[in-house]
Amino acid sequence: MKNLLFVSRHAPYGTGIAREALDALLGASAYGQNLSLLFMDDGVFQLLNAQNPSKLNQKNLSANLPALPLYDVENIFVHSESLRARALHADDLVLEPKLFKVISSQEVAELMNQQDQLLSF
Amino acid sequence: MKNLLFVSRHAPYGTGIAREALDALLGASAYGQNLSLLFMDDGVFQLLNAQNPSKLNQKNLSANLPALPLYDVENIFVHSESLRARALHADDLVLEPKLFKVISSQEVAELMNQQDQLLSF
Amino acid sequence: MSTLHTVNKSPFSHSTLASCLSICQPGDALLLIEDGVYGALASSPQAEQLRAVHAKGVRVYALEPDIEARGLVGRRLDEVELSDYAGFVRLSSELRCVQSWY
Amino acid sequence: MSTLHTVNKSPFSHSTLASCLSICQPGDALLLIEDGVYGALASSPQAEQLRAVHAKGVRVYALEPDIEARGLVGRRLDEVELSDYAGFVRLSSELRCVQSWY
Amino acid sequence: MVSRPLVFSLAVYGAPFSAQASQTAYAFAKALIDVGHRLERVFFYQDGIHAANVLAVPPQDEENLTEAWHSLAREHQVELVVCIAAALRRGLLNGEEAQRYGKPASNLAPGFEIAGLGQLLEAAVTSDRLITFGA
Amino acid sequence: MVSRPLVFSLAVYGAPFSAQASQTAYAFAKALIDVGHRLERVFFYQDGIHAANVLAVPPQDEENLTEAWHSLAREHQVELVVCIAAALRRGLLNGEEAQRYGKPASNLAPGFEIAGLGQLLEAAVTSDRLITFGA
Numbered sequence: 001m002k003n004l005l006f007v008s009r010h011a012p013y014g015t016g017i018a019r020e021a022l023d024a025l026l027g028a029s030a031y032g033q034n035l036s037l038l039f040m041d042d043g044v045f046q047l048l049n050a051q052n053p054s055k056l057n058q059k060n061l062s063a064n065l066p067a068l069p070l071y072d073v074e075n076i077f078v079h080s081e082s083l084r085a086r087a088l089h090a091d092d093l094v095l096e097p098k099l100f101k102v103i104s105s106q107e108v109a110e111l112m113n114q115q116d117q118l119l120s121f
Numbered sequence: 122m123k124n125l126l127f128v129s130r131h132a133p134y135g136t137g138i139a140r141e142a143l144d145a146l147l148g149a150s151a152y153g154q155n156l157s158l159l160f161m162d163d164g165v166f167q168l169l170n171a172q173n174p175s176k177l178n179q180k181n182l183s184a185n186l187p188a189l190p191l192y193d194v195e196n197i198f199v200h201s202e203s204l205r206a207r208a209l210h211a212d213d214l215v216l217e218p219k220l221f222k223v224i225s226s227q228e229v230a231e232l233m234n235q236q237d238q239l240l241s242f
Numbered sequence: 243m244s245t246l247h248t249v250n251k252s253p254f255s256h257s258t259l260a261s262c263l264s265i266c267q268p269g270d271a272l273l274l275i276e277d278g279v280y281g282a283l284a285s286s287p288q289a290e291q292l293r294a295v296h297a298k299g300v301r302v303y304a305l306e307p308d309i310e311a312r313g314l315v316g317r318r319l320d321e322v323e324l325s326d327y328a329g330f331v332r333l334s335s336e337l338r339c340v341q342s343w344y
Numbered sequence: 345m346s347t348l349h350t351v352n353k354s355p356f357s358h359s360t361l362a363s364c365l366s367i368c369q370p371g372d373a374l375l376l377i378e379d380g381v382y383g384a385l386a387s388s389p390q391a392e393q394l395r396a397v398h399a400k401g402v403r404v405y406a407l408e409p410d411i412e413a414r415g416l417v418g419r420r421l422d423e424v425e426l427s428d429y430a431g432f433v434r435l436s437s438e439l440r441c442v443q444s445w446y
Numbered sequence: 447m448v449s450r451p452l453v454f455s456l457a458v459y460g461a462p463f464s465a466q467a468s469q470t471a472y473a474f475a476k477a478l479i480d481v482g483h484r485l486e487r488v489f490f491y492q493d494g495i496h497a498a499n500v501l502a503v504p505p506q507d508e509e510n511l512t513e514a515w516h517s518l519a520r521e522h523q524v525e526l527v528v529c530i531a532a533a534l535r536r537g538l539l540n541g542e543e544a545q546r547y548g549k550p551a552s553n554l555a556p557g558f559e560i561a562g563l564g565q566l567l568e569a570a571v572t573s574d575r576l577i578t579f580g581a
Numbered sequence: 582m583v584s585r586p587l588v589f590s591l592a593v594y595g596a597p598f599s600a601q602a603s604q605t606a607y608a609f610a611k612a613l614i615d616v617g618h619r620l621e622r623v624f625f626y627q628d629g630i631h632a633a634n635v636l637a638v639p640p641q642d643e644e645n646l647t648e649a650w651h652s653l654a655r656e657h658q659v660e661l662v663v664c665i666a667a668a669l670r671r672g673l674l675n676g677e678e679a680q681r682y683g684k685p686a687s688n689l690a691p692g693f694e695i696a697g698l699g700q701l702l703e704a705a706v707t708s709d710r711l712i713t714f715g716a
Binding site for chain 5: 598627628631635637638639640670671672673674678679684685687688
């Protein structure tokens with residue numbers, strides 16, 4: 001079993017990157033690997049609650065996030081400095097606090113160094 | 122005759138924007154309008170001398186710039202703050218100083234306000 | 243003769259908004275669209291600069307469908323008004339030229 | 345266990361390099377590619393931060409074909425070494441993982 | 447309805463799906479027509495040209511932007527012009543170009559025409575407003 | 582030649598011409614093979630899928646990246662895999678998909694195959710190194 005970390009760094013909706021990152025992660029869940037997901041930089045905006053892209057004819061990207069544990073995503077990490085720079089707090093987010101872990105820059109570095117591969121988005 | 126300003130704000134080679142901006146400008150020269158070109162932000166990197174993209178299998182974007190006056194481009198403007206932020210000086214550039222005018226942010230605003238249309242790249 | 247500026251990039255990851263704000267003049271209008279609407283947040287790196295250009299007479303708007311999409315309803319600076327697509331059309335007809343910052 | 349970081353965006357217009365530098369650790373390597381090579385300039389907004397991570401043990405490279413393409417030969421910081429594509433391959437095999445910052 | 451109708455043209459530089467620009471441009475186009483202005487031309491350049499690819503199969507619950515542009519153009523006499531240089535490089539061809547370059551198929555959607563870059567300049571000259579939607 | 586050959590896979594997310602990523606990925610691919618490593622798979626996703634469009638007509642003095650990938654793959658037994666979901670949305674189809682969706686043509690270049698997103702994960706699992714080329 002390999003350790004694979006998906007790194008998602010882009011805001012939702014403005015480009016297709018955030019969505020296609022999530023699609024790749026969901027598609028990966030069938031392969032029985034040790035999958036983790038890290039939100040950082042503008043990627044933390046994917047976690048903001050009350051998203052409603054119906055007028056853009058796009059799917060609500062945040063709707064799938066609470067179901068990630070069902071997809072065998074072992075750990076969801078959120079970069080603390082990225083949250084802080086955007087003044088986002090735990091109660092602004094679509095995930096319950098028990099579903100993710102807020103980690104420092106130092107811990108992001110350590111997390112990357114524990115992986116077998118990084119999937120950078 | 123209309124006043125049309127092409128605004129070129131992106132670095133060369135990393136994306137196709139700078140090149141397709143220049144193509145659009147050259148294609149515009151046959152229409153007998155009052156064409157101007159403004160380089161600002163990373164667009165000023167298009168002016169840097171000694172570019173050599175042969176190993177990237179790309180054309181040298183800066184090679185066409187000295188010929189712009191032949192294409193009826195009346196005025197070439199370069200944003201001073203963009204040069205300053207990148208520590209670029211007149212002798213770093215591929216254009217002779219007489220071929221372009223360095224203008225301030227205030228003058229960029231005035232220039233935009235004198236146009237009939239802006240072509241934003 | 244004034245200009246409508248549109249900005250479609252997040253100010254947390256791109257310098258696009260900062261560039262635009264350094265050019266905006268009194269009488270101009272600024273419309274934040276797409277990922278540019280993150281520039282309406284009080285935590286935006288350009289929040290102070292945005293307030294300053296607003297104070298000197300630049301009207302500032304954010305496209306409501308983009309604000310809603312990203313969950314930013316109720317989180318925007320007081321200086322930023324909401325606009326729908328019809329408002330975007332109105333702004334672009336009122337003002338002479340449109341500069342798209344992307 | 346260390347990581348190779350690649351950065352392909354200009355630090356004058358994107359915060360990509362700044363983000364990467366805040367994560368790099370001693371033993372990691374950083375390779376500037378494509379428009380990322382503007383980060384090798386002394387005038388880069390992240391020049392000081394780049395020098396600092398270099399001083400604490402992060403090796404810093406720039407892809408030579410991209411440096412040449414953009415006219416940056418002879419303009420780079422002393423801390424930045426040149427690498428060709430074979431060097432990029434070597435770095436990515438020496439280090440365990442590659443994080444692409446784009 | 448507006449008291450003084452203007453003639454608009456749009457320049458679209460982002461690909462559907464990959465960049466929101468094409469979606470924003472379409473919403474803007476509908477809105478300007480709704481309030482009584484005239485949309486003369488939409489010029490697709492850079493990655494914007496992918497909006498004219500008839501082979502695109504968007505997800506079932508999403509709008510097909512290619513067909514949406516076509517309908518809008520038909521109902522309101524809008525020219526949908528794709529830059530030929532940008533299209534060739536990116537593999538968007540009409541029947542004539544496919545034949546000229548010995549390619550096995552063409553993929554330009556109905557309602558769109560392929561023309562030179564000069565059409566962008568012409569739109570800038572003949573319209574009251576040219577609005578760029580960049581990616 | 583390297584003393585310890587590794588198995589590489591690449592993930593390419595940028596379109597030829599619009600982003601340099603696809604060019605960098607190709608140069609990297611050639612270099613890793615030249616020094617004696619093995620390239621197992623190139624996975625084209627997001628806008629990277631446009632590299633597999635057989636209809637692209639690059640400017641005459643420029644490399645045809647689609648053909649270049651094909652040659653490299655043929656000479657060195659590299660799998661060129663295009664993500665089906667990304668391809669459908671963007672109008673890149675093989676014959677089978679064209680038929681399934683009632684489209685008038687197909688445009689997948691020889692040497693490329695269309696497959697599911699799982700192939701990206703599989704590449705990550707079975708290769709020693711996965712390198713992403715983002716746009």
